Amino acid sequence: MHRDGIDPENVQPEDILCDFCGESSWANGEPSVEGHRGSIVCGSCLSKAYTELILNNTEQRSEATCRMCLENSEEPVWLGLVEPIALICKRCTKQSAGVLTKSKHWDWSKPTEA
Numbered sequence: 001m002h003r004d005g006i007d008p009e010n011v012q013p014e015d016i017l018c019d020f021c022g023e024s025s026w027a028n029g030e031p032s033v034e035g036h037r038g039s040i041v042c043g044s045c046l047s048k049a050y051t052e053l054i055l056n057n058t059e060q061r062s063e064a065t066c067r068m069c070l071e072n073s074e075e076p077v078w079l080g081l082v083e084p085i086a087l088i089c090k091r092c093t094k095q096s097a098g099v100l101t102k103s104k105h106w107d108w109s110k111p112t113e114a
C-alpha cells in the first residue's frame with residue numbers, strides 16, 4: 001500500500017509500505033512483491049505466510065478478500081500483523097514466493113522448515 005497523503009507524481013521508496021506489517025520494505029532494501037491495486041507483501045511477511053500456509057498447512061479461512069488478488073477464494077489465508085488486517089491467500093503466497101525465488105534481484109528463498 002502507499003503511505004497516506006503522498007504525491008502520486010513523486011512516489012518515494014519509503015512511501016511504499018507492506019500491507020501486512022506496515023513496514024517500508026523498499027526503503028529497507030528488502031524484497032517485496034506487488035499484488036493488485038498497489039498492494040505489497042514484503043519478504044519477511046511472505047516467509048511467515050509461507051510457513052503457516054504451506055509448511056504448517058494452516059487452514060484458516062476468512063470472509064474477507066485476499067489483499068493481493070482481490071478475490072474471495074476458497075483458499076486458506078494468512079492474516080497480516082497490522083490494522084486494518086490484510087490477508088493473503090495460499091495461492092498468492094505460493095505465487096509470490098515463486099516470483100521472489102526466481103528473481104535474480106533478490107536473495108530470498110522459501111522457508112524449508114516451520
Ligand SMILES: [Zn+2]
Binds near residue numbers: 018023044046
Ligand atoms: Zn511485511
Ligand SMILES: [Zn+2]
Binds near residue numbers: 068069070089093
Ligand atoms: Zn490471493
